[in-house]
Amino acid sequence: MRRVITGENGDGRSLIVMDGPPSGEIGAPGLGGLYEIWHEAFAGAFDRQSGVDFGEASSVLAPGEGKVKVRWFVIEPPPAGAPADAIKAAARERFAQFGAEHELRDQDRHPAMHQTKTLDIICLISGEASLILDDCETRLKPGQIVIQRGTSHAWSAHGGPALFLAVLVDRSTDC
Numbered sequence: 072m073r074r075v076i077t078g079e080n081g082d083g084r085s086l087i088v089m090d091g092p093p094s095g096e097i098g099a100p101g102l103g104g105l106y107e108i109w110h111e112a113f114a115g116a117f118d119r120q121s122g123v124d125f126g127e128a129s130s131v132l133a134p135g136e137g138k139v140k141v142r143w144f145v146i147e148p149p150p151a152g153a154p155a156d157a158i159k160a161a162a163r164e165r166f167a168q169f170g171a172e173h174e175l176r177d178q179d180r181h182p183a184m185h186q187t188k189t190l191d192i193i194c195l196i197s198g199e200a201s202l203i204l205d206d207c208e209t210r211l212k213p214g215q216i217v218i219q220r221g222t223s224h225a226w227s228a229h230g231g232p233a234l235f236l237a238v239l240v241d242r243s244t245d246c
Contacts, residue, residue, distance in 0.1 A: 202217055
């Protein structure tokens with residue numbers, strides 16, 4: 072995974088200020104994870120000459136108040152034959168790792184069913200996956216986009232890992 076961040080020099084000419092891997096990640100191959108790209112306030116001006124890395128070193132599920140977060144995330148199919156209680160416990164542990172165990176909802180519907188106060192624009196990049204909602208689900212293919220508007224949801228991968236790109240916009244003051 073590579074992220075390229077642009078900026079400007081003192082003469083106002085565009086340049087690359089960062090070129091490298093995600094700023095932070097949580098997860099491991101075979102377990103899925105979050106890979107941080109950017110986290111910045113979406114209101115007001117920004118300093119194009121700054122070389123500050125606004126990617127987070129440690130993952131937090133939702134953006135801070137008044138901020139937007141950009142990340143990749145990977146969903147893996149559950150291990151074959153794993154007991155449901157073990158999968159639910161693993162989901163609780165993972166959500167706790169990124170400060171979001173309190174966001175979990177109906178784990179009987181799906182072990183990672185959760186709800187945040189964000190507007191999420193999510194594109195499936197590779198693999199196949201389903202978006203699971205309270206009363207329905209829909210299967211997605213690469214290139215398809217979901218606008219997730221602060222509702223209870225989960226993701227399920229089919230046949231292998233599913234890679235997503237997500238832009239999350241804080242809506243905590245509106246929800």
